[in-house]
Amino acid sequence: MTAHISARIAWHQDxxxxxxxxxxxxxxxxxxxxxxxxxxxxxxxxxxxxxxxAGKCCSKLSGEVPxxxxxxxxxxxxxxxxxxxxxxxxxxxxxxxxxxxxxxxVCIWPYEEMYGDEVKQSGGSFDYNQRLQNAIDYFAQIENDxxxxxYYANYSNPLNQDDDxxxxxxxxxxxxLNEEIQKHIKGIARGEQPDFNRQLDGIMLFxxxxxxxxxxxxxxxxxxxxxxxxxxxxxxxxxxxELGYVKPxxxxxxxxxxxxxxxxxxxxxxxxxxxxxxxGSKLGKDKDDKWIPESKVENNLELAYAISVHKSQGSExxxxxxxxxxxxxxLLSPELFYTGITRASKHCTLLxxxxxGPLLNMRRRxxxxxxxxxxxxxxxxxxPDVMLNVQAWYEEGKIxxxxxxxVVRSKSEVxxxxxxxxxxxxxxxxxxLFAPDGTFYLPDFTITLNGEQYFWEHWGRLDQDKYRNHTExxxxxYEKHFPGRLIETFEGTDVxxxxxxxxxxxxxx
Numbered sequence: 001m002t003a004h005i006s007a008r009i010a011w012h013q014d015x016x017x018x019x020x021x022x023x024x025x026x027x028x029x030x031x032x033x034x035x036x037x038x039x040x041x042x043x044x045x046x047x048x049x050x051x052x053x054a055g056k057c058c059s060k061l062s063g064e065v066p067x068x069x070x071x072x073x074x075x076x077x078x079x080x081x082x083x084x085x086x087x088x089x090x091x092x093x094x095x096x097x098x099x100x101x102x103x104x105x106v107c108i109w110p111y112e113e114m115y116g117d118e119v120k121q122s123g124g125s126f127d128y129n130q131r132l133q134n135a136i137d138y139f140a141q142i143e144n145d146x147x148x149x150x151y152y153a154n155y156s157n158p159l160n161q162d163d164d165x166x167x168x169x170x171x172x173x174x175x176x177l178n179e180e181i182q183k184h185i186k187g188i189a190r191g192e193q194p195d196f197n198r199q200l201d202g203i204m205l206f207x208x209x210x211x212x213x214x215x216x217x218x219x220x221x222x223x224x225x226x227x228x229x230x231x232x233x234x235x236x237x238x239x240x241x242e243l244g245y246v247k248p249x250x251x252x253x254x255x256x257x258x259x260x261x262x263x264x265x266x267x268x269x270x271x272x273x274x275x276x277x278x279x280g281s282k283l284g285k286d287k288d289d290k291w292i293p294e295s296k297v298e299n300n301l302e303l304a305y306a307i308s309v310h311k312s313q314g315s316e317x318x319x320x321x322x323x324x325x326x327x328x329x330x331l332l333s334p335e336l337f338y339t340g341i342t343r344a345s346k347h348c349t350l351l352x353x354x355x356x357g358p359l360l361n362m363r364r365r366x367x368x369x370x371x372x373x374x375x376x377x378x379x380x381x382x383x384p385d386v387m388l389n390v391q392a393w394y395e396e397g398k399i400x401x402x403x404x405x406x407v408v409r410s411k412s413e414v415x416x417x418x419x420x421x422x423x424x425x426x427x428x429x430x431x432x433l434f435a436p437d438g439t440f441y442l443p444d445f446t447i448t449l450n451g452e453q454y455f456w457e458h459w460g461r462l463d464q465d466k467y468r469n470h471t472e473x474x475x476x477x478y479e480k481h482f483p484g485r486l487i488e489t490f491e492g493t494d495v496x497x498x499x500x501x502x503x504x505x506x507x508x509x
Contacts, residue, residue, distance in 0.1 A: 002143055002146045002147055003141035003142060003143070003147055004147050004148040004149070004150065005108070005142065005147070005148075005149050005150070006149070006150040006151075006152055007071070007106050007108040007149060007150070007151050007152070008036040008108075008151075008152055008153070009036060009070075009071035009074060009106060009151050009152070009153060010030040010035045010036055010037070010038065010041060010068045010070075010071050010153070011027065011029035011030045011035060011153050012027070012030070012068065012071070012072060012074075013026065013027045014055075015075060016071060016072060016073065016074035016075045016076070016151075017075055017076050018057060018058050018059070018072060018073040018075075018076020018077065018078050018080070018103070019055055019056060019057050019058065019072075019076070020050050020053045020054055020055060020056050020058065020061075020066060021050065021054065021055075022054055022055045023054065024047055024050035024051055024054060024066075025047055025051065029153075030068055031045065031175075031176070035153070036070070036071070037067075037070070039179065039193060039202075040067055040193070041066075041067045041068050042176065042179075043067075043190075043193070044067035045066065045067055046066075049063060049066075050066055057076075057078055057080075058072060058073070058076070058078070058080045059078040059079065059080040061080075064083075065080060065081070065082050069082040069083075069101070069107075070082070070106060070107040070108075071106045071107070071151075073101050073102075073103065073104070073105055073106070074104065074105070074106045074151060075104060076103055076104065077103045077104075078103060079100055079101060079102050079103060080100070080101055081098055081099070081100055081101070082098070082099065082101045082107075083096050083097060083098040083099075084096065084097050084107075106149075106151070109135065110134070110135055110138040110139075113131070113134040113135060113137075113138050114126075114131050114134065114135070118130060118134075119131045119134065120262075172323050172325045172353070174302075174303075174306045174307060174308055177305065177306035177323075178302070178303035178304070178305050178306050179202075179303070181303075181305040181306065182194075182204070182207060182303060182305065185305075186204065197260075197261070197262045197263065198261065198262075198263050199263060200263055200264075200265075200266065200279070200280055200297040201296070201297040201298040201301075202303065203246060203266075203297055203301055203302075203303060204246070204263075205246055205247070205248055205256055205263070205266060206245065206246055206247070207245070207246045207303055207305075208243065208244075208245055208246075208303065208304045208305055209243070209244055209245070209246055209268060209301045209302065209303060209304050210241065210242070210243050210244075210301065210302055210303075210304035210307055210311060211238050211239065211240055211241065211242045211243075211244070211270070211300060211301060212240060212300065212301065212302050213240055213299065213300060214238075214239050214240050215237065215238045215239070215300070216237050216239075217235055217236075217237055221293065221295070222235045222236075223235070223236060223238055223277055223278070223279075223295050223300070224236065224277070224278055224283060224286055224292045224295075225267075225273070225275025225276055225277040225278065226250060226267065226275060226276045226278065227274065227275055228274065228276070229274065230287075232286070232287040233278070233283070233284060233285065233286045233287060233292060234275065234286070234287055235286070236273070236275045236277060238270065238273075238277055238300075241311055241313075241314065241315070242270050242271065242273075243270065243271055243304055243315070244268040244269055244270035244271060244273075244277075245268065245269050246266050246267070246268055247266065247267050247268070247269055247276065248266060248267070249265045249266050249267050249278065249280075249283075250267065250276070251265070251282070251284060252265075263280075264280055264281055264282055265278060265279065265280030265281055265282055265283055266278075266279060266280060267279070268301070278292065278295060279295045279296075279297050279300060279301060280294070280295065280296075280297060281294045283295065309336050309339050309340040309343075312339075312340070312343045313339060315343060316343060316344075316345050317343055317344060317345065318344070318345055318346045318347070319344060319346060319347045319348075319349070320340070320341070320343050320344035320347070320348045320349070321348075321349045321351060322340045322341060322348060322349070322350050322351065323351045323353075324337075324350060324351065324352045324353065324358045324359070325353050325358065326352075326353040326354045326355070326357055326358055332358060332362055332367070333362065333367050333368055334362055334363070334367065334368050335368065337362060402414050402417040402418055402421065403417070403418045403421040403422065406429040408429060410458075410460060412458055412460065412489075412491060412495045413444060413458055415495050415496055415499065416444075416445065416456070416458060416489065416495070416499050417429070417445075419496070419499050419500070419503060420445070420447075420503070423503060423507075423508070425447060425503065425507050426447070426448065427445045427446060427447045427456075428445070428446045429444070429445060429446075430442040430443070430444065431443070431446045433446065433455060433482075435477070435480075435481040435482075436481065437481075439477070441474060441477065443455035443456065443457060444456055444457050444458050447507065449506070449507055452485075453482075453485060454485050454486075454487055454506065455478065455482065455485055455486055455487065456487040456488075456489070456502070457474070457486065457487070457488055457489075458488075458489045458490075458491070458495075459471050459488060459489070459490050459491065460491045461491070462490065462491065487502055487506065489502065
């Protein structure tokens with residue numbers, strides 16, 4: 001029978017083509033706890049180096065391949081050198097191993113084969129010769145031109161991101177915050193990884209955790225908790241959003257204090273529950289003397305030192321630290337902000353990135369989720385389409401008021417906007433313009449005259465290479481899809497004369 005394998009890979013912005021991502025800073029999905037190897041990528045990643053080499057083939061890099069090297073070449077067509085460093089908890093002088101990564105290749109390891117009962121030794125250590133043989137036997141099953149390899153990206157990646165998880169991988173998101181707080185509490189130095197044998201799916205003893213799925217009594221895969229009153233394991237209900245603390249499993253006694261202890265299970269004491277709920281494997285027997293099935297940690301729990309506002313609903317805490325990012329804030333609404341700060345019963349600290357811009361931006365009418373509900377009680381007044389389509393391109397930055405209804409991004413745009421408004425020339429600001437191929441840009445001003453549309457762009461920071469290159473790309477796009485419709489002004493001391501001339505030539509009838 002032909003054997004097939006699946007490989008978990010880190011998210012790559014350009015399709016695992018053996019090249020550095022085109023926009024490395026925008027790819028935050030590769031660093032999550034369920035990416036492989038997400039923690040390593042986040043710790044070792046050098047964004048400045050990746051930006052400098054954005055889009056470059058890894059075979060042409062003068063330095064090392066980025067830490068997503070194990071999966072970056074899944075569909076690449078070149079070979080290049082990569083390496084693997086031993087974990088910090090390895091002993092015996094283990095050193096870096098380097099090898100040539102071939103085209104269309106990823107690096108994986110058979111996890112279950114490495115931790116089976118046959119490789120365990122007394123004291124919690126492993127028979128490494130047996131582990132190596134297990135890996136050799138595992139890969140020997142693969143047949144050329146017959147076996148399939150299936151790549152998959154787990155939920156730290158955007159294949160199934162929902163809004164609540166949209167910014168989890170950002171530095172201000174729950175995943176990086178939880179991991180940093182966990183390391184601080186456990187006394188693990190930055191740049192080092194927790195001992196693999198003392199965690200289950202990233203969770204260690206005495207961590208604060210949150211349940212992420214509903215496990216009712218009618219669930220096909222029930223969970224069991226030890227009842228200290230009856231001294232038996234009983235089926236219990238645990239619901240999404242419940243908070244608790246991890247404690248050693250009763251079966252382990254004081255073994256968790258041993259230097260070579262290997263964590264296989266633990267119990268969680270949830271708030272307002274008398275049962276100690278078991279997670280992991282080898283959980284013992286229930287009150288009917290039947291073996292309790294394994295309850296995988298990754299399917300049930302996450303670290304909860306930091307949680308999202310959505311997860312916090314219904315809970316109350318003495319002290320709340322509320323992080324408000326300056327950018328990527330399209331989810332922040334007055335309603336969400338109110339929910340967040342009212343979770344605190346005694347004290348709330350706002351940690352706002354850079355300045356109070358996010359709070360000012362949140363006051364705008366279109367930021368309210370309630371305003372954007374398309375319903376009426378007494379008189380039906382449908383919401384304009386633009387209010388229903390505020391996407392990620394509508395970011396904080398529109399801060400300058402004008403004589404028109406629009407708030408714009410720069411003082412030069414204020415001048416142009418006011419001149420158009422004073423001359424009663426109808427226009428729209430940053431309205432999405434779609435080309436026939438589905439691509440789109442946001443022209444600064446869209447003006448319709450005699451049935452013809454014109455698109456006015458004010459070019460600002462042409463002294464910056466990135467802005468200048470983007471400007472040239474945008475001009476070519478206009479020439480290809482809307483030839484003869486682009487109107488331009490340029491940043492300088494003569495913005496008013498430039499705008500006057502354009503208005504007189506094009507829009508004064």
